[in-house]
Amino acid sequence: xxxxxxxxxxxxxxxxxxxxxxxxxxxxxxxxxxxxxxxxxxxxxxxxxxxxxxxxxxxxxxxxxxxxxxxxxxxxxxxxxxxxxxxxxxxxxxxxxxxxxxxxxxxxxxxxxxxxxxxxxxxxxxxxxxxxxxxxxxxxxxxxxxxxxxxxxxxxxxxxxxxxxxxxxxxxxxxxxxxxxxxxxxxxxxxxxxxxxxxxxxxxxxxxxxxxxxxxxxxxxxxxxxxxxxxxxxxxxxxxxxxxxxxxxxxxxxxxxxxxxxxxxxxxxxxxxxxxxxxxxxxxxxxxxxxxxxxxxxxxxxxxxxxxxxxxxxxxxxxxxxxxxxxxxxxxxxxxxxxxxxxxxxxxxxxxxxx
Ligand code: NAD
Numbered sequence: 188x189x190x191x192x193x194x195x196x197x198x199x200x201x202x203x204x205x206x207x208x209x210x211x212x213x214x215x216x217x218x219x220x221x222x223x224x225x226x227x228x229x230x231x232x233x234x235x236x237x238x239x240x241x242x243x244x245x246x247x248x249x250x251x252x253x254x255x256x257x258x259x260x261x262x263x264x265x266x267x268x269x270x271x272x273x274x275x276x277x278x279x280x281x282x283x284x285x286x287x288x289x290x291x292x293x294x295x296x297x298x299x300x301x302x303x304x305x306x307x308x309x310x311x312x313x314x315x316x317x318x319x320x321x322x323x324x325x326x327x328x329x330x331x332x333x334x335x336x337x338x339x340x341x342x343x344x345x346x347x348x349x350x351x352x353x354x355x356x357x358x359x360x361x362x363x364x365x366x367x368x369x370x371x372x373x374x375x376x377x378x379x380x381x382x383x384x385x386x387x388x389x390x391x392x393x394x395x396x397x398x399x400x401x402x403x404x405x406x407x408x409x410x411x412x413x414x415x416x417x418x419x420x421x422x423x424x425x426x427x428x429x430x431x432x433x434x435x436x437x438x439x440x441x442x443x444x445x446x447x448x449x450x451x452x453x454x455x456x457x458x459x460x461x462x463x464x465x466x467x468x469x470x471x472x473x474x475x476x477x478x479x480x481x482x483x484x485x486x487x488x489x490x491x492x493x494x495x496x497x498x499x500x501x502x503x504x505x506x507x508x509x510x511x512x513x514x515x516x517x518x519x520x521x522x523x524x525x526x527x528x529x530x531x532x533x534x535x536x537x538x539x540x541x542x
Pocket of ligand 1: 195196197198199200201223224225226227251273274275276279296297298327328331521522523524527
């Protein structure tokens with residue numbers, strides 16, 4: 188048995204994915220027939236000869252195929268095709284419904300298609316369940332490879348009723364709040380913690396891209412939709428940005444970081460108030476299925492709550508259902524090249540076993 192694989196993107200996750208794929212033993216033959224190193228350069232041959240993953244970094248490249256050309260190329264191969272999207276490209280994501288309609292299955296950590304407008308989400312899954320439609324696996328779009336989407340889907344498919352989902356789903360914001368707000372009194376400053384997080388590589392080049400909560404809101408949108416909540420878009424519910432209004436206009440991330448200390452006193456006050464109640468501050472996403480509400484922002488948790496003892500940049504999610512009246516809690520690293528790549532590869536292997 189064989190499948191054809193197209194890998195799009197060879198950045199942080201993409202290159203780790205290629206390394207893992209190169210080294211696994213699997214009963215199904217995994218033919219990489221197309222590898223787009225970036226949006227310009229690709230490796231492939233018109234006779235579907237497998238791309239040599241040992242030399243892809245230096246091998247001569249061709250221009251990438253357009254998305255309709257790529258769909259045609261994959262559809263015309265001798266084996267069922269899987270597209271592995273290791274980019275954050277919105278253009279590629281917007282083309283998923285068409286790929287799936289044409290029988291191309293997708294494994295991806297790219298959140299864009301699943302967290303944009305509801306119409307794209309509906310098209311993806313209706314095309315996937317239509318006869319001849321491709322399969323879609325996207326475990327690594329939330330919490331990297333942590334088993335969240337698979338188990339949540341299983342609960343829904345088997346008739347459980349999701350009541351509440353609550354989680355810390357951003358490694359950078361987890362690190363910032365775990366360091367800032369502890370069960371011991373502390374004068375650790377918000378701006379200092381943000382700077383350390385930046386030095387450790389947890390933050391985007393412009394920290395506001397993490398601190399505005401929008402990436403987090405995309406993950407909450409995905410989970411809510413799986414649970415059966417038809418969320419229109421990640422901007423259709425309240426997201427409490429950690430970027431002070433006055434600093435939204437800063438021209439650069441560096442200027443933002445320079446001015447951030449002006450707001451340290453506000454954070455100190457909030458965490459002191461929480462501490463006085465025996466609580467810590469955490470930046471969380473919440474989906475309340477009974478009341479049909481979603482939110483992303485700062486919440487307070489008592490010292491004995493599992494979110495309060497979170498370490499480093501770990502993610503955690505708590506899912507309360509009719510069956511799990513005591514919530515199901517899943518915790519662990521929610522980012523990193525090798526961790527994310529293994530989530531994507533495991534999805535690709537599941538698809539290979541099913542198609
Ligand atoms: P990255 O920027 O390192 O890599 C993305 C790569 O995709 C780049 O090499 C870029 O040239 C390429 N690319 C962009 N558009 C393309 C196109 N149209 N065709 C071909 N190549 C194209 O990013 P990354 O950290 O590897 O993240 C990849 C995806 O994984 C993103 O969607 C991200 O949100 C997701 N993700 C990453 C992590 C992590 O820890 N890095 C964790 C969870 C999810």
